[in-house]
Amino acid sequence: MSFLKAIGDRLSLFKGQDIIGLDIGARYMKAMQVRDSSRGFTLERFAMLPIEPELIVDGAILDSLRVVEGIKTLHQMLGVKTRNATISVSGHSSVIIKRITIPEMTEEELQESIRFEAEQYIPFDIEDVNLDFHILGPTEAPGQMEVILVAVKKDKINEYVSVVQEAGLVPAIVDVDAFALENAYEVNYDIVPDMNIALVNVGASRITLNILKGGISVFTRDSAVGSDIQTETIQKELGITFEEAERLKHGGTVDGIAVDEAEAALQSSSDDIINEISRSLDYFRGTFMHESVQKVMLSGGCTLMKGFPQRVTEITGIPVEIMDPFRNISIARGLDKDMLTASAPQLLIVLGLAIRRLNDR
16 A cells, blocks of 8 residues: 555556656665566566765755755666656654544445544644545445555655656656555465564665554554664764764774774664654554564664664564565666665665555555
């Protein structure tokens, strides 16, 4: 299930044409093209571009001109003609995802009444958001059904749509990070009935969490905490530059800094991130009648930090597995498989965007 927004009437103009996934992150922009055939998905093209940390802060685009130039460069690196793109948004203050129970009705009827239903659950002015929904099915109570309701602030969508359009691309689909993560999981892993699995992506400035029960999303949460706090903690405690702290975080060296000093700073900040994950899992248990999570599927740049996945298990008490975006995805000849393998934990969201198709749900 994914949030979809048509940009005007353009979707009908581009139906059936190719589309790329475009993940505009705080530290990297990533683009991917995936082919779907009778033999499954194949990764055809991939490009990844680092960006300066001051361009996008807490999900807000602060320098749109340089972001536009970055998207143009990334599209050139990808080397494809198609300009149709799937993008995504996230953020606890601008994206609301709720699982609600409402009187049973058809999809067409809900389409007519969704604004009225949403007003009861969305803490924003209904005129300020774009809405979408997905009907999960009837409940045990007669005449009722469950629906996933998604509301995204229009200014958040417009912010990202604008830079993509200015870069010469067509933002044909706007998704949500949590659902892109779910899409990537679904094409690579089997669904286990009645098992609660937490998909957790730790990016530079955000944790995206999506808990699936039997393959259906039951709880999502975005937290404004990410691997940047590792860099900032190392920078502050050791009195070095941001670039030097990044180097230490990724296992490099800096003159005059002992390895154990850097590792101590890295672990303390890693624990801050993991404690935020643990609080979200505790909230889920408290909200959903003490249901527990049986496994954490971890992704994002933090998984590349030494000992981080193991530390998640130590603090949460839950088994952790690093998500593999290419478990069921073939990689075309000519692509750098070593680079893709090294970057794999960072590619789940862009993969989830790349496998979207125009007019799907």
